[in-house]
Amino acid sequence: MIPRILTAKTFGGGKKIGTVRFRAIIQITAIVLLLSITGALPVAGCRQVSKDTAEIESVELSASTDALSTQYQTAPEDLSIELYWNTGPLPPRYHYYYLIDIGPVLEGKFEFLPGYEEYPPVPEVWTIGFSVNEAKMDELYNYLGKNNFFRDKWEKIEPSIGGPHSYMTITANGQKYDIPPDSELKPEDTKKTGEIADFVRSLVPEDIWTEMEKRQKEFEESYED
Numbered sequence: 359m360i361p362r363i364l365t366a367k368t369f370g371g372g373k374k375i376g377t378v379r380f381r382a383i384i385q386i387t388a389i390v391l392l393l394s395i396t397g398a399l400p401v402a403g404c405r406q407v408s409k410d411t412a413e414i415e416s417v418e419l420s421a422s423t424d425a426l427s428t429q430y431q432t433a434p435e436d437l438s439i440e441l442y443w444n445t446g447p448l449p450p451r452y453h454y455y456y457l458i459d460i461g462p463v464l465e466g467k468f469e470f471l472p473g474y475e476e477y478p479p480v481p482e483v484w485t486i487g488f489s490v491n492e493a494k495m496d497e498l499y500n501y502l503g504k505n506n507f508f509r510d511k512w513e514k515i516e517p518s519i520g521g522p523h524s525y526m527t528i529t530a531n532g533q534k535y536d537i538p539p540d541s542e543l544k545p546e547d548t549k550k551t552g553e554i555a556d557f558v559r560s561l562v563p564e565d566i567w568t569e570m571e572k573r574q575k576e577f578e579e580s581y582e583d
Contacts, residue, residue: 430492433499434531438462441558443524450477451581458558464490468562470570472577488563505550517542
């Protein structure tokens, strides 16, 4: 802010300002103005920050920003889950798969491909991202722990033939857990994995599911046997 120059002949209670005092005020004003312009004197409303201080503030801001990437109450920061679902053996026109990959930050990825990769015509894989609420990740982690999903061994049965199938991969606390296909698990375990799969599917925005169904319908209508 540029200091205002005094032009009045009186000051305060109407007393005249002596010539010497008035000149002194003018000189002081000029010095203040010069110091303000050169940066030697801080200007009102502005705060001078040294290079060291600026670097410290930048580091602190970056750290706090990183911390916002995952604000889980119970879930570890590396929590992630991958759900693969496949229609099973169907004619190419009606066959498709989708993959839902969530974490380790509050982001998810949805991948969809109709038909078979080995049979033409094969369209490009459709991939789209979406965000996830941290409270949902806490809820997911608590359910996984409560139902003993963090283990390497699962009791298997004779796998069923045909029909859709899915499997999951979970990462948490530096460990990776591969959940077998639901077609190979005991009924009680299949029920639990089905609940987890439904929960993961619910994290995908509805408009993505609508778009996937639209793409699948277009593929079926355009497919030539």
